[in-house]
Amino acid sequence: MDKAALLQVIVGQLEAELAVLVAAAHASKDQATDAESKPDGKYDMAGQSAAYLAAGQAKLATELAEAISAYRLLPLAPAKPGAAVGMGDVVTLEGPERRTVYFLGPARGGIEVEWSGTSVTVITAVSPLGRQLLGRRPGETVTLPGPRQGHPPTIVKIE
Secondary structure (H helix, E strand, O other): OOHHHHHHHHHHHHHHHHHHHHHHHHHHHHHHHOHHHOOOOOOOOHHHHHHHHHHHHHHHHHHHHHHHHHHHOOOOOOOOOOOOOOOOOEEEEEOOOOEEEEEEEOOOOOOEEEEOOEEEEEEEOOOHHHHHHOOOOOOOEOOOOOOOOOOOOEEEEEO
């Protein structure tokens, strides 16, 4: 398994998200500073709302840029047989209904990427599932968040 290729797919998706966010922040800033955004009365808040939106989008863009940097600096060591789950590992869980693949990353958990024909969900160490996976080994079970019935999934592979 080429984790470096997976990492590039994740960074590519984050960069695309950042480009959209930066464009939206610029558009909001332009709207906030446009002459037509001058208030028509004391209750007209369109310009101020656009300014708040631009500031929030700029903050999100900064956080996203930091996440991209964290992924670029993430050391990717091959997993050793029988080793415990750690940051940068690809973990495959198998339950009675399905098999799921997760990548334990430093930030921006929750995104899904397609990689080598497999859907991979990025999770972080602070997520409920990430906290459970850290330090676990193949053959151990985990409890997925949310209402579940049946047998809990088992870690079948760590890469």
